[in-house]
């Protein structure tokens with residue numbers, strides 16, 4: 001994994017990951033928001049946190065070639081009051097995981113879908129919005145800003161006064177397990193991969209998004225750091241009570257983190273299975289030694305292998 005060059009525009013930069021070091025970007029479009037009084041509504045009456053209804057995305061390349069990235073994808077992730085949920089999206093490369101996530105984020109060229117509807121908190125997605133924060137695998141911090149200025153960036157864009165935003169940023173730096181005294185003044189190149197992802201998470205969560213979109217955020221980390229980051233995510237997610245959509249290649253990660261796991265198949269990209277899992281309540285290392293965990297991982301690994309074998313057959317699946 002290479003490091004982001006200075007000022008590089010992170011692919012698919014969401015509002016929490018602004019695309020330049022230059023002035024803050026204006027909101028691209030009004031984002032969906034929950035209707036007034038919605039918080040009090042019982043779960044059955046509340047709009048879903050995220051809903052895909054029959055969503056197809058076909059990319060057209062320069063030469064007029066088309067590629068069906070996802071085909072008639074439908075799923076519903078409920079908005080649980082004071083709770084939130086982590087949904088894992090698991091599947092082989094090219095099955096449309098990033099397409100799904102970026103459609104929720106409202107980012108081009110995935111947005112808008114070719115057909116079907118994507119809604120967040122009951123409102124159709126019309127573009128990016130700060131109520132959906134995104135964390136990528138690539139380290140997306142600004143190389144010429146210190147940790148505290150990276151974490152405070154979104155608040156700066158919102159016009160929050162320096163003293164207030166720095167105090168809040170220092171609080172978040174501590175909450176993601178960094179040392180405010182030692183680390184706040186460092187630049188990204190002085191940090192390890194795990195520390196940089198902690199900064200990326202702090203920078204996203206400081207804006208309190210209702211929906212957090214994570215695209216293989218721990219994919220470049222070593223196994224031990226990865227487990228630490230999984231524990232951190234579960235702890236923070238309990239605090240912020242957001243709905244998390246988490247894309248991963250790792251079956252273990254999907255099973256540990258996910259309250260539900262969407263298994264995706266390829267050619268064309270689609271949801272093959274939706275499985276409910278026990279919520280992550282114990283630390284990752286403890287959970288991963290339990291029999292139910294091994295059974296689920298084994299079953300899902302076999303499922304993914306079958307999906308990969310099908311995709312490699314000359315006539316594809318079916």
Ligand SMILES: Nc1ncnc2c1ncn2[C@@H]1O[C@H](COP(=O)(O)OP(=O)(O)O)[C@@H](O)[C@H]1O
Pocket residue numbers: 059060061067068069070091092093094095096097098099100109269
């Ligand atoms: N901008 C694009 N233009 C053309 N094809 C694309 C584009 N983005 C993704 N694809 C294709 O769509 C399919 C799904 O891609 P993606 O959502 O990135 O899958 P995943 O994240 O599961 O690896 C792949 O076949 C990929 O090559």
Ligand SMILES: [Mg+2]
Pocket residue numbers: 097098099
């Ligand atoms: Mg991807």
